[in-house]
Amino acid sequence: MPLDPTLKGREYGEVSLEVEVAHVVRFAEAIGDANLIYRDAEAGRAAGHPGQLAPPTFATVLQIMTSARVIADQDLGLNYALVVHGEQEYEWSRPIRVGDRLSAVPRIADIRARGPNEYLVLEADVRDDAGQRVVLARTTLLSRGTAVP
Template sequence: MALDQSFVGRTYPPTAPYEVGREKIREFAEAVGDPNPAYTDPEAAKALGHPDVIAPPTFPFVITYRAAAEVVGDPQLGLDFSRVVHGDQKFAYTRPVRAGDRLAVAQTIESIKSLAGNDVLVIRGEVHDEAGEHVVTTWMKLVARAAGEA
């Protein structure tokens, strides 16, 4: 069943802040096997001009994926998450995420399209720090496959 177009433009209130810790960044960098010292050594990060260790470019997804649960689980939207696959992902950075950040995500349903019976939903997440400064915007495209298709 096609999703309701009237949800386009719907916004969700900013999430409670996610506090980014050095050890979480280290854990993520190790999980993707990336030994770049900017992720684990504050001195190496400072040598590059950052105030503390920074997170890998795809790390913000950890925060926005968590936040998106509110949108995909919105009973009024009625998305069948068991049929959803991740179609596209995009990030536009003002600066890298770094240790000590307290980040809130404000989400908007940017578009809803129906393509060959599949629902295609784009959720935009605006990520700001505690001072209200923009850090990164993320776009997650979800494709809900039509019922009956494997």
Template sequence: MPLDSAFAGRVYPPTEPYEVGREKIREFARAVGADHPAHHDPGAARELGHRDVLAPPTFLAVLMQRATDPVVYDPELGLDYYRVVHRDQRFSFTRPVYAGDVLRLVVHIDSVRSLAGNDVIELRAEAQDAEDLPVATIRMALVSRA
């Protein structure tokens, strides 16, 4: 059964605040092979003008995965997650992500459409810091195979 295109435009409530930890950044950096000292050593990051350990650009994928759970598992949408493949993910930054940041994401369903018999859902999350200032926009597309 195709996904309901009426879900386009839906906005989900903000996620719970997530405090970005130094060790989480280091773990992620090791996992993706980001070996620049700014991702591991606060002193090296400060020497480059950063306030603390700098998260690799794709670090926000961790938060995006959690933030999209309410969409993916929304019974009204009817997405069969066992048939889903990750099509695309993009990050646009207003500023870098640092250890100590407290972030929340607000997820938007930008579109739901059919493509070659498959359903494509395009999601966007706006990441904000504890002062509600913008940090990044994360875009993700999922394909539910026919």
């Protein structure tokens, strides 16, 4: 069944995340990045940053939370068994840091068909508690074989 194209532009409830030391260290270890800048604040300051950084793709934690909001929307008619993660984009305004309180409003940026597949583009504008943009995440999900022939 095709996705409901009228849902383009729909926004969902805000998700938020406090960036904690232990979480950042676990994430850096899981991706196999040994940079000390992700391990302690001293290394971050020594490199000229205000403190301990998170790896750039720590943004994925927020992106997964925001995507889950959209995927759970019954109106959309998404069959998750047919969904493949097609594309991912991040555009950073500054690095994510330990201690950041991040929030994002998930939004459906586009729904379009190409051949037998449909493309669902989700955006999350991740901001800090001062309202400044930290990173823009754009996720393209492919819904296989659900386009109207």
